[in-house]
Amino acid sequence: MRRISTIAGCLAATAIVAGCAAPGPAAPSLDQEARAIIQASFRDQGIAKVDRLQQDLGQSACSDDKAPSDEVAERVQAEALASVKWPAGGQYFGNWIEGERIAQSGRGMTWTDASADPKANGGNCYNCHQIDKKELSYGTIGPSLWNYGKNRGITDVTAETVAPIIQYTWVKLWNSKAYAACSNMPRFGHKNLLNEEQIRHIMSLLLDPRSPVNQ
Amino acid sequence: MKHLMIAAAALAACGMAAAQTKSAAEGIAEYRKLLEDGNPAELFEAKGESLWKQKRGPKNASLEACDLGKGPGVVKGTFVELPRYFADVGKVMDLETRLVHCMSTLQGLDGAAIAKTRFGQGEMANVTALATWVATESRGMRFNLPQAHPQERRSYEVGKRAFFFRGGTHDFSCAACHAVDGQRIRLQDLPNLTKNPGDGVGFAAWPAYRVSNGEMWGMQLRLNDCYRQQRFPYPGFGSEVTIALGTYMGVNAKGAASIAPAIKR
Amino acid sequence: MADPMRIRAQMAGDKANVRVLMSHEMETGQRRDSAGKTIPAWFIQEVTATHNGKQVMRAEWGTPVSKNPFLQFFVKGAKAGDKIAVTWVDNKGEKRTDEATVS
Amino acid sequence: MKTNRREMLAQSATVMGLLATAGLLPQAAHAAWTKAAFEAKSVADAIKALGGNASTESKDITLTGPDIAENGAVVPVGCSTNLPGVKRMAIVVEKNPSVLAAVFDVSDAVDANFSTRVKMGQSSNVYAVAMMGDGRVLFSGKEIKVTLGGCGG
Numbered sequence: 001m002r003r004i005s006t007i008a009g010c011l012a013a014t015a016i017v018a019g020c021a022a023p024g025p026a027a028p029s030l031d032q033e034a035r036a037i038i039q040a041s042f043r044d045q046g047i048a049k050v051d052r053l054q055q056d057l058g059q060s061a062c063s064d065d066k067a068p069s070d071e072v073a074e075r076v077q078a079e080a081l082a083s084v085k086w087p088a089g090g091q092y093f094g095n096w097i098e099g100e101r102i103a104q105s106g107r108g109m110t111w112t113d114a115s116a117d118p119k120a121n122g123g124n125c126y127n128c129h130q131i132d133k134k135e136l137s138y139g140t141i142g143p144s145l146w147n148y149g150k151n152r153g154i155t156d157v158t159a160e161t162v163a164p165i166i167q168y169t170w171v172k173l174w175n176s177k178a179y180a181a182c183s184n185m186p187r188f189g190h191k192n193l194l195n196e197e198q199i200r201h202i203m204s205l206l207l208d209p210r211s212p213v214n215q
Numbered sequence: 216m217k218h219l220m221i222a223a224a225a226l227a228a229c230g231m232a233a234a235q236t237k238s239a240a241e242g243i244a245e246y247r248k249l250l251e252d253g254n255p256a257e258l259f260e261a262k263g264e265s266l267w268k269q270k271r272g273p274k275n276a277s278l279e280a281c282d283l284g285k286g287p288g289v290v291k292g293t294f295v296e297l298p299r300y301f302a303d304v305g306k307v308m309d310l311e312t313r314l315v316h317c318m319s320t321l322q323g324l325d326g327a328a329i330a331k332t333r334f335g336q337g338e339m340a341n342v343t344a345l346a347t348w349v350a351t352e353s354r355g356m357r358f359n360l361p362q363a364h365p366q367e368r369r370s371y372e373v374g375k376r377a378f379f380f381r382g383g384t385h386d387f388s389c390a391a392c393h394a395v396d397g398q399r400i401r402l403q404d405l406p407n408l409t410k411n412p413g414d415g416v417g418f419a420a421w422p423a424y425r426v427s428n429g430e431m432w433g434m435q436l437r438l439n440d441c442y443r444q445q446r447f448p449y450p451g452f453g454s455e456v457t458i459a460l461g462t463y464m465g466v467n468a469k470g471a472a473s474i475a476p477a478i479k480r
Numbered sequence: 481m482a483d484p485m486r487i488r489a490q491m492a493g494d495k496a497n498v499r500v501l502m503s504h505e506m507e508t509g510q511r512r513d514s515a516g517k518t519i520p521a522w523f524i525q526e527v528t529a530t531h532n533g534k535q536v537m538r539a540e541w542g543t544p545v546s547k548n549p550f551l552q553f554f555v556k557g558a559k560a561g562d563k564i565a566v567t568w569v570d571n572k573g574e575k576r577t578d579e580a581t582v583s
Numbered sequence: 584m585k586t587n588r589r590e591m592l593a594q595s596a597t598v599m600g601l602l603a604t605a606g607l608l609p610q611a612a613h614a615a616w617t618k619a620a621f622e623a624k625s626v627a628d629a630i631k632a633l634g635g636n637a638s639t640e641s642k643d644i645t646l647t648g649p650d651i652a653e654n655g656a657v658v659p660v661g662c663s664t665n666l667p668g669v670k671r672m673a674i675v676v677e678k679n680p681s682v683l684a685a686v687f688d689v690s691d692a693v694d695a696n697f698s699t700r701v702k703m704g705q706s707s708n709v710y711a712v713a714m715m716g717d718g719r720v721l722f723s724g725k726e727i728k729v730t731l732g733g734c735g736g
Binding site for chain 1: 369390394
């Protein structure tokens, strides 16, 4: 338990730093005006419709240059955690080769993409994270995931003792807001960006002791 | 004890990652330096200059009487003060929307039709070339957008709110990638656009020649593609959000020297 | 008609450092458009340069040369005021010549 | 003294043949684009199609270029040598679908030093090839890594 909270805290801290910092007064009328201007400035194009501007609580709470109140943040996190769909049959793992392919791809869900089916989407992982060290072109918005499983002492994914970290990772991939209200990481499962099978592949990439990430 | 070991391992891994990053970053720096000498933006700049002086359109007029904010015909220094308020239209305009306005009023071209034209096509390609040339004329000058008019201050505030607005399938805002120093997407450095990110960085680099597709991109297309990658719907050319974001980034960049037109990945 | 080239020719010691930017698609013939149709190859095949009217360089290019090509070469024995002209010809037979004065 | 037209043509043909084998073709003789060379799928085939034979690696030939390219669409490369007697210089990208990018004729009036920018489909060895007046073919090269780009990569 202690270990989980430490790791979660580490990731959450990163997300908060990446989010919002400087204070600034917000005039309600300007806020409303700005929202109306945003709505009026966009139009549908392909699969990207204007309904994408309708914010849920997590989005609206994190649309400021300062972080939401603790109370709001906790509500966002609780709702996110409650929304997580656990893998069918308790099967958390797939194939890390597929996982690497998904992690490499930054495609999907833009107005130039033909289909919104998760099968057409990538995970965008390398855009923000170092994962397999062989890939030099990686982003730094999120923490390095090199040796993600190894650093957490995973030598056997079926061991009872590692169940909490496996579950933690599943939640993080499914709905990152569960651990950090204003996380910059997309909610891959919750927003149907990746399907269960694709998330299983990413799980293998990150956690399987045989994955190149854990060598 | 075990926790300590894990923490140490994590730190070690981070340290090694930093070392490797540096060598890749050095390689990229070398690549960018090699590209600097001979920026194809010069081709667009030359085209823009001749378009500015050429008599065109139903009114067979040049753009030499166009007021970009410092009086009719003045080009030098205008780029580092845009977007700004224009009394003749009663609103804030950025460089590209102002150019379309001049093409419409002076040359008699159909401004609304130009705004709907795809980037890189027809008169829209001409707008980009013109913007490239206008930017070149302010090269080395420092950004200093006016904020005296209430509309200019309002534009900044709207832009700031648009910058932090999260939406789309991936919950991204501009701020998700551009509100912190020193971060990257893949190998691309992400300027912190909530402040002056430095000379020739961010707002002070566009229009820029994109080597990935060999196209010249003005700020309107730069923002359009940011929103595409953000998984947002499509922002209209010259829409208020795009101009307000320009005001927000431009005011924040106060004091930054312009290197536009730059060359970019 | 093709857009003009940008040619800079600057003295460096006893040579002229010539840098040329050409406006050209350099289409490989291996890309497809949004409808899935192959975009035909369209690229510069030959580049020649003259120094005061005398040919000093000839090059053949293939599709791997980048869009809006850049070329740099050094002309020996040039002096300020000399004329450097560059001509390209593409696979459609289109041709463009521009000239610069050595500075 | 008096050479008839037929003899002159014959002589020219002989000279041309000699020049061709030495890789010394004058401009007029190969004004046409060397299609076979640009269609070559391997470095050796490209050199052969340009009229060269077995090639030797040489420290006197230089291929300039970055170790890593941020975008394969535009990779700045150059080929140069200080050796006297070089007739042609080529830039070859081993893993491109068409390996030969550019070939430059070197005259007395220019340095054997050319720079351009090429497309690379993937990380690859890139070579500068020099075809010498004495028939030797010398080369040197380096690996240039091509990285994936931004968000869409």
